[in-house]
Amino acid sequence: MSVTFAQGFSAAGVVAGISSVEGKKDLALVVNNGPLDAAAGVFTSNRFCAAPVQWSRKAVADGHIKAVILNSGGANACTGEAGYQQSVATAETVASLVGADDPSEVAVCSTGLIGELLPLDNVLSGAKAAFGALAATPEAGADASHAIMTTDTKPKTVALTGSNGWKIGGMVKGSGMIAPQLATMLCVITTDAVVSAGQMQAALATATEHSFNRIDVDGCMSTNDTVLLLASGASGVEPDKDEFNKLVREACASLARQIIGDGEGASHDIRITVTGATSEDAALACGRAVAASNLLKCAISGNDPNWGRIVSSLGTVPPEVAPYDSDKVTVDVNGVRICENGGAGRDRSEVDMTPREVHIDIDLNTGSDAQATVWTDDLTHEYVHINADYES
Amino acid sequence: MSVTFAQGFSAAGVVAGISSVEGKKDLALVVNNGPLDAAAGVFTSNRFCAAPVQWSRKAVADGHIKAVILNSGGANACTGEAGYQQSVATAETVASLVGADDPSEVAVCSTGLIGELLPLDNVLSGAKAAFGALAATPEAGADASHAIMTTDTKPKTVALTGSNGWKIGGMVKGSGMIAPQLATMLCVITTDAVVSAGQMQAALATATEHSFNRIDVDGCMSTNDTVLLLASGASGVEPDKDEFNKLVREACASLARQIIGDGEGASHDIRITVTGATSEDAALACGRAVAASNLLKCAISGNDPNWGRIVSSLGTVPPEVAPYDSDKVTVDVNGVRICENGGAGRDRSEVDMTPREVHIDIDLNTGSDAQATVWTDDLTHEYVHINADYES
Numbered sequence: 001m002s003v004t005f006a007q008g009f010s011a012a013g014v015v016a017g018i019s020s021v022e023g024k025k026d027l028a029l030v031v032n033n034g035p036l037d038a039a040a041g042v043f044t045s046n047r048f049c050a051a052p053v054q055w056s057r058k059a060v061a062d063g064h065i066k067a068v069i070l071n072s073g074g075a076n077a078c079t080g081e082a083g084y085q086q087s088v089a090t091a092e093t094v095a096s097l098v099g100a101d102d103p104s105e106v107a108v109c110s111t112g113l114i115g116e117l118l119p120l121d122n123v124l125s126g127a128k129a130a131f132g133a134l135a136a137t138p139e140a141g142a143d144a145s146h147a148i149m150t151t152d153t154k155p156k157t158v159a160l161t162g163s164n165g166w167k168i169g170g171m172v173k174g175s176g177m178i179a180p181q182l183a184t185m186l187c188v189i190t191t192d193a194v195v196s197a198g199q200m201q202a203a204l205a206t207a208t209e210h211s212f213n214r215i216d217v218d219g220c221m222s223t224n225d226t227v228l229l230l231a232s233g234a235s236g237v238e239p240d241k242d243e244f245n246k247l248v249r250e251a252c253a254s255l256a257r258q259i260i261g262d263g264e265g266a267s268h269d270i271r272i273t274v275t276g277a278t279s280e281d282a283a284l285a286c287g288r289a290v291a292a293s294n295l296l297k298c299a300i301s302g303n304d305p306n307w308g309r310i311v312s313s314l315g316t317v318p319p320e321v322a323p324y325d326s327d328k329v330t331v332d333v334n335g336v337r338i339c340e341n342g343g344a345g346r347d348r349s350e351v352d353m354t355p356r357e358v359h360i361d362i363d364l365n366t367g368s369d370a371q372a373t374v375w376t377d378d379l380t381h382e383y384v385h386i387n388a389d390y391e392s
Numbered sequence: 393m394s395v396t397f398a399q400g401f402s403a404a405g406v407v408a409g410i411s412s413v414e415g416k417k418d419l420a421l422v423v424n425n426g427p428l429d430a431a432a433g434v435f436t437s438n439r440f441c442a443a444p445v446q447w448s449r450k451a452v453a454d455g456h457i458k459a460v461i462l463n464s465g466g467a468n469a470c471t472g473e474a475g476y477q478q479s480v481a482t483a484e485t486v487a488s489l490v491g492a493d494d495p496s497e498v499a500v501c502s503t504g505l506i507g508e509l510l511p512l513d514n515v516l517s518g519a520k521a522a523f524g525a526l527a528a529t530p531e532a533g534a535d536a537s538h539a540i541m542t543t544d545t546k547p548k549t550v551a552l553t554g555s556n557g558w559k560i561g562g563m564v565k566g567s568g569m570i571a572p573q574l575a576t577m578l579c580v581i582t583t584d585a586v587v588s589a590g591q592m593q594a595a596l597a598t599a600t601e602h603s604f605n606r607i608d609v610d611g612c613m614s615t616n617d618t619v620l621l622l623a624s625g626a627s628g629v630e631p632d633k634d635e636f637n638k639l640v641r642e643a644c645a646s647l648a649r650q651i652i653g654d655g656e657g658a659s660h661d662i663r664i665t666v667t668g669a670t671s672e673d674a675a676l677a678c679g680r681a682v683a684a685s686n687l688l689k690c691a692i693s694g695n696d697p698n699w700g701r702i703v704s705s706l707g708t709v710p711p712e713v714a715p716y717d718s719d720k721v722t723v724d725v726n727g728v729r730i731c732e733n734g735g736a737g738r739d740r741s742e743v744d745m746t747p748r749e750v751h752i753d754i755d756l757n758t759g760s761d762a763q764a765t766v767w768t769d770d771l772t773h774e775y776v777h778i779n780a781d782y783e784s
Binding site for chain 1: 437439440441470568569571610686690694699704705707711718733775776778
């Protein structure tokens with residue numbers, strides 16, 4: 001389904017010879033056939049942001065995008081002016097293919113090795129091949145979602161339907177270099193709703209804050225993270241604003257959850273919920289501190305619900321950020337309260353650690369009821385293997 | 393050498409039956425025989441700080457400590473009032489053994505499992521055995537440095553001599569759960585200089601800031617970190633203040649470097665120096681961001697001098713914390729400039745990654761010349777193995 005689930009979009013994924021993996025689909029094209037061409041985007045805050053991010057941030061600023069071209073096999077990051085000109089040339093070629101008035105109607109996304117220029121001839125000939133293969137079919141959407149994968153082991157897509165039949169679909173790639181700001185790599189979400197770019201930007205920013213910014217595979221922020229939301233208006237339906245916001249948020253949440261489910265080398269998906277906080281920000285700070293603990297993540301990979309490593313991480317959050325009394329904190333792992341009043345509770349041998357999904361529920365018991373949930377993965381031998389051997 | 397290198401100190405390390413490892417020395421005693429009993433201390437800022445930390449922080453506040461008892465095999469952290477009373481009882485027993493007027497002249501340190509009470513009978517009988525074994529010999533100092541080890545593969549000690557023959561020695565344990573605030577676990581430094589507690593506290597705080605607070609094995613802060621500095625005055629030498637500060641700093645730097653050299657599972661010790669920064673704080677923030685990157689640490693374990701992972705970590709430091717222009721940054725690894733002007737420099741195949749020590753030199757080229765150095769380890773299969781299987 002992916003990006004072709006909503007009406008008004010066609011897509012393709014082709015082998016362009018950019019990736020070092022022989023025969024891998026490595027170039028995707030998504031075209032908005034209208035009648036609208038409204039767009040919104042959220043990008044990495046990394047100061048070494050890649051050339052395509054620099055280009056696309058400017059391109060989406062006016063709220064109009066006609067097409068998105070995405071490649072795996074090279075990030076085009078830290079490539080200076082020459083890299084930026086590659087992104088410009090790519091946008092120009094796609095603009096002329098799809099009949100856009102200006103290259104700035106084309107967004108460009110890249111993922112892969114940092115620090116090397118792309119094989120531009122392959123990108124441009126791939127763009128032409130992708131244009132020739134464009135289709136509005138589920139298969140074409142699936143091809144695109146495959147073409148953006150790097151260390152991902154499976155494509156990640158979403159498809160949701162709103163009242164009166166308007167639709168929203170999307171695809172994302174991401175497996176490692178996933179940190180809370182902005183844990184995505186590349187994401188394209190499409191909708192056939194009739195919405196304004198301003199409404200889309202607000203919805204996307206909020207949805208990102210509650211999804212991609214609340215997952216953490218390895219605490220490492222990418223140079224290329226991009227989330228785009230495109231609207232064709234092809235359904236003719238102008239959705240209720242709350243429903244639109246809700247479905248954008250659900251789409252992002254689903255894709256973020258799939259990233260965690262495919263985290264590099266992960267054997268457990270860990271959901272950390274902090275309740276009883278004085279504010280959502282306080283709960284979030286606590287959740288993120290726990291999610292960032294390598295020691296806890298190793299323990300979970302060894303099926304050890306090590307609450308000492310949970311509270312010692314919690315204890316690093318400054319009191320001014322998250323007020324709480326360490327003597328009142330409780331921790332449940334998979335429903336068993338193994339830490340009570342900041343000390344030992346039920347025996348950890350009671351916790352069933354066999355499910356892939358691990359639920360860590362921390363109650364700060366401040367008397368207030370603010371809460372937040374973050375997701376992370378465990379840290380395994382396989383993560384080290386992937387990242388000691390993968391050249392990126 | 394260790395804590396008995398300086399005159400006026402005796403020590404012991406004995407098997408007390410606290411550790412789960414049969415026959416492992418697990419209890420150390422260090423006694424200051426005077427004539428002075430001046431002391432200073434720095435402790436973890438973790439909000440779930442252990443009972444012995446709560447006790448020792450108060451005990452050292454008046455600047456006087458006669459003896460320190462340290463155990464491995466149990467952290468006595470997150471153990472509530474019962475745990476605190478164990479620390480009190482331990483201090484009382486040691487105070488009566490060494491003839492101290494008050495239990496508050498005894499500092500207590502524990503390391504090991506979080507969340508379980510200590511076997512108090514073993515601790516108290518071990519204290520008596522250690523008292524019986526006290527000696528001012530190098531062997532006794534070595535025994536003490538062995539007794540505090542947990543996942544450490546070797547004892548870590550230091551011995552330095554100042555002008556006119558005053559001496560400073562010390563021991564530390566620490567291998568995992570090492571973060572920049574406060575990366576230590578347990579450390580006792582002794583000197584026979586004639587110094588005041590106030591001068592010692594100032595020297596220790598500065599030295600800690602430049603040593604234990606600038607190393608990072610896994611970004612995880614412990615509940616039990618304690619650094620103590622004891623002065624006997626037995627040399628009769630009142631050292632020059634600058635020389636005293638310098639030797640305290642050298643002692644801490646040596647011990648911190650030894651922790652990195654014995655980081656859990658590490659195959660490379662990584663020195664990260666950031667130069668050309670607008671301030672030391674800015675340089676430090678950049679160094680710490682790079683040191684915290686799991687992706688970089690995996691790459692180094694795979695002998696890959698992956699500069700993309702260096703600059704992408706550098707790019708996460710907010711501009712208000714560390715102003716720099718990403719287009720001007722250079723990165724040398726082991727002397728080879730593989731990143732120039734924020735992009736690719738010499739080929740990374742030119743970098744010799746076979747030495748254990750890896751030097752990453754980052755020049756922000758802001759026109760100012762502030763700098764800072766931090767140390768970290770690489771992230772290996774063995775780290776995951778140790779922390780997935782070790783129960784702590």
